[in-house]
Amino acid sequence: MHVPTSFPTVTSEEALADAIDAVGRPEFVPATLDYLRLAAPFHGCLALIFESGKRPVHVYDNVRAERRAVVIDRYLDGAYLLDPFREYFQSSRGDAVARLRDVAPDRFRNSTYYQSYYSHIRLKDEIGIFVALASGKTLFFSIGPMGPERDFSAADARGLRRVLPVLSALCRRHFDRYDPGETGSLAVNIEEVLTQGPGACLTPRESQIAGLILKGHSTEAIARMIGISGGTVKLHRKNIYRKLGISSQGELFNLLLSEMTKA
Template sequence: MELDWQDRAFHHHIATLIDAIDGSDFWTRITRVIERFVAFDNWVALVFRRDRAPLVCAESPMPDGTVDLLFRAYLEGMYLLDPFYLNASEKPRAGLITLAEVAPDNFRMTDYYQRYFKSNIIGDEVQFNLPVDGERTLIFSLGAKHHYTERDIALFAMFAPWVVALMKQRLASETFAEGVAEAVASDSAEAQSAAQQGQLSEAGFASRIEAVTQQSGRVALTAREIEVVRLSLSGFSTRAIAERLEISFETVRAHKKHIYAKLGVSSQSELFALFYEPLGRALV
């Protein structure tokens, strides 16, 4: 088989990644290799945890060196509406995951999309996923201001086997806030830290709703109503919610009517603000 200089250069880059697997600049290096073939604008490596705030491995720096307030808001609770997070929690699998695969039918109409995704990622996103166990998934996300082309997606899919393989090897060397050994083996210390910082802990979305209703003196929602709220805020239409929960369209409409009445809101935006405004000041 004949190899040209581009093939040789590519193999050289993969070799440098393998050599850097336990280094502090691993994630930066892997982005540099991929961006030689596909253009993207931001990246982040995280560990998604079921009903827990994600752990940050590394993220692309802000151009001016400041703290990304939108990303801070994401970690404090917005992640619960992220279609990639929901997919990793419900259907964890290794490989390439695209936005088109996981976004609900009304995703671009949600406040999450308008106030976070559109402002922070803007156009499109793909993720390379590696399930760690039943509760955690290591993800490597690439966001773009533009929509990825079919060629871009095809290249990402072609890269997925070696990217995920490198992620698997990297996991043993990863250091989060407290080190991967402690974080992956036991989340107790991280949970305590997150609670001290006012972040969501293991109870997740349901606990957030319960906390908001108790603090504001509103009527508590039922478990089914909480499901409807989360799906609705995530971008599922009334019909899609009905199909997902295997109930009738009219039953979902009735649930929404009861939810609005109990919480004293009259629109989807007010519902979003009720649960996310405390951490969403940076989104305004």
């Protein structure tokens, strides 16, 4: 993500005043981010609108132009279906601040999604900020830490939670006036995507397990979640790979993205 050349040197009161003054104007999101950086320093930001059952809508980012295809386009083309923050949104509503470690599956960092997407966008850690809008949609900020080797601290999360009521009030006031547009066409869940094209041969149980594998859940976690044995999960995985003519999670991930780009 783009690294700002400087950070706010104003007081939190001055930054808040600038954000309030920007409500209803194009510079609202950058001004609001300057206010947030005084609560917890961060570099990159991607802002999206989430709506249940729909593709995310892009609102703002500060990603360099040459990195957009990898960071933004790939996410919006379908990688968002594996995003643990979107999964959190799907199961929870309301304003929230969550660190990656709070929402990620137990084997997330071993997943192809993490290795193929996160490694390419050079994002080691992430905080997600959720603001429920009056329209029923949710504004989502994905922010990245100061450097590639730095994780967000508990203090960073506390600082953002402290200002979350102010952020939420600002965003609701702004987005009541400014609608970034309709969210995309219905985006079926990952299990449904995996039963399209080559995946039409999968049973509902197999597509469910394939989706959980891609999201980064371990065999043991999948077994607990759906009430079967670990050995049965492994047998399903073997059958999934055989039916699809693949031999790795990476090939399964590429199949998912290939089907999403056809949608």
